[in-house]
Amino acid sequence: MGEKDKWIVKCPKCGRINQSCQHVSRQDVERIVQLLKAGVEVYESEEEMEHLEEHLHERPDRGKLYALVQPRFDLDDVVMSPKTKEAIDDALVEIRHKGLIFQRWGMRKVIRKNKGLSLLFAGPPGTGKTMTAEGIARVLQKPLMIVNYAQLENMWVGETEKNIEAVFQEAAKNGAVLFFDEADAVFHRRGMTLAPWTNRDVNVLLNHLENHAGVCILATNLARVMDRALDRRIDIAVEFEMPEADARKEIWRKLVPKEAPMGRDVDLDALAKKYALSGGSILNVVRQAMRSSLKRGKRHRITQDDFVKAAEREMKKSDLMSRDHMSTWKVEPRQRLGGYA
Numbered sequence: 001m002g003e004k005d006k007w008i009v010k011c012p013k014c015g016r017i018n019q020s021c022q023h024v025s026r027q028d029v030e031r032i033v034q035l036l037k038a039g040v041e042v043y044e045s046e047e048e049m050e051h052l053e054e055h056l057h058e059r060p061d062r063g064k065l066y067a068l069v070q071p072r073f074d075l076d077d078v079v080m081s082p083k084t085k086e087a088i089d090d091a092l093v094e095i096r097h098k099g100l101i102f103q104r105w106g107m108r109k110v111i112r113k114n115k116g117l118s119l120l121f122a123g124p125p126g127t128g129k130t131m132t133a134e135g136i137a138r139v140l141q142k143p144l145m146i147v148n149y150a151q152l153e154n155m156w157v158g159e160t161e162k163n164i165e166a167v168f169q170e171a172a173k174n175g176a177v178l179f180f181d182e183a184d185a186v187f188h189r190r191g192m193t194l195a196p197w198t199n200r201d202v203n204v205l206l207n208h209l210e211n212h213a214g215v216c217i218l219a220t221n222l223a224r225v226m227d228r229a230l231d232r233r234i235d236i237a238v239e240f241e242m243p244e245a246d247a248r249k250e251i252w253r254k255l256v257p258k259e260a261p262m263g264r265d266v267d268l269d270a271l272a273k274k275y276a277l278s279g280g281s282i283l284n285v286v287r288q289a290m291r292s293s294l295k296r297g298k299r300h301r302i303t304q305d306d307f308v309k310a311a312e313r314e315m316k317k318s319d320l321m322s323r324d325h326m327s328t329w330k331v332e333p334r335q336r337l338g339g340y341a
């Protein structure tokens with residue numbers, strides 16, 4: 001029996017099954033089978049493949065309580081203000097010397113348990129909170145466990161509590177850094193009527209947070225609406241601010257890849273100075289400028305005009321968003337703030 005007969009082959013052109021035709025020869029089939037056996041995967045373009053890879057880092061599926069992701073960023077990738085950096089350094093010192101503080105320096109006797117570290121990252125969108133959480137997990141060589149609130153919450157009495165328990169248990173089992181993104185959804189002020197979580201569930205969560213031996217990071221855009229009881233359980237609060245002009249310069253340099261074909265007129269420093277955008281928004285601008293340039297053709301360079309148009313667009317978007325949701329953040333009267341993308 002020839003190789004061709006072992007495999008059922010359907011020709012896409014003439015529709016013949018299980019026999020050679022003028023479009024697919026026996027050699028073709030043999031070669032394809034060989035490659036498939038060797039594990040070859042085929043994507044139409046590089047972009048398509050990247051897209052597939054990206055899914056590894058995506059948010060958790062609806063069906064799961066959490067997603068375990070391998071951190072992509074180093075802490076060095078994040079441009080931080082001195083204040084933010086200092087707070088992160090505090091966290092790292094404690095994480096690295098936990099043994100010393102708790103055993104040798106006796107903190108264990110004072111706290112009476114093997115306390116983990118809980119961090120609150122507060123700041124406007126796109127200022128590097130998620131990135132920094134990944135960076136911390138990476139320093140620790142641990143996976144980051146991103147919690148899916150929608151799944152934690154369950155309409156059946158007692159189920160939410162079980163889900164919360166499961167999440168903390170899994171984090172301990174995997175030695176993962178636990179990450180509650182948009183933590184305000186859960187840790188709202190108790191008693192606030194619109195809140196989706198019951199007080200009991202929030203208490204359960206706070207309790208676990210207090211007793212968890214690993215690192216737990218909560219991120220929020222709205223630190224002010226967070227439960228006061230949370231304050232006591234947070235060991236280090238880290239503020240992420242909208243970047244100043246100098247920080248923006250650094251962010252632009254980090255986010256425009258060296259490989260990108262830049263026009264001679266491009267002046268990233270001027271863009272950094274003019275547009276008060278967050279890192280997340282700068283990333284959007286860079287991608288939009290690339291798209292505009294590509295529309296002219298692959299061989300064209302990205303011009304300053306591409307960047308300016310994209311930045312203007314991003315500023316408008318940010319203005320709109322900030323009017324709707326972000327009125328609680330202090331905005332300098334004459335400075336237009338962008339970045340709420």
Ligand SMILES: Nc1ncnc2c1ncn2[C@@H]1O[C@H](COP(=O)(O)OP(=O)(O)OP(=O)(O)O)[C@@H](O)[C@H]1O
Binds near residue numbers: 125127130278
């Ligand atoms: N400080 C920064 N330094 C370097 N890059 C940054 C910085 N802030 C944001 N970025 C870029 O923007 C992207 C989005 O940032 P990130 O997801 O960390 O923001 P975030 O604070 O978690 O926002 P959100 O509150 O919307 O979740 C990053 O992947 C990175 O490319």
Ligand SMILES: [Mg+2]
Binds near residue numbers: 219
């Ligand atoms: Mg985030």
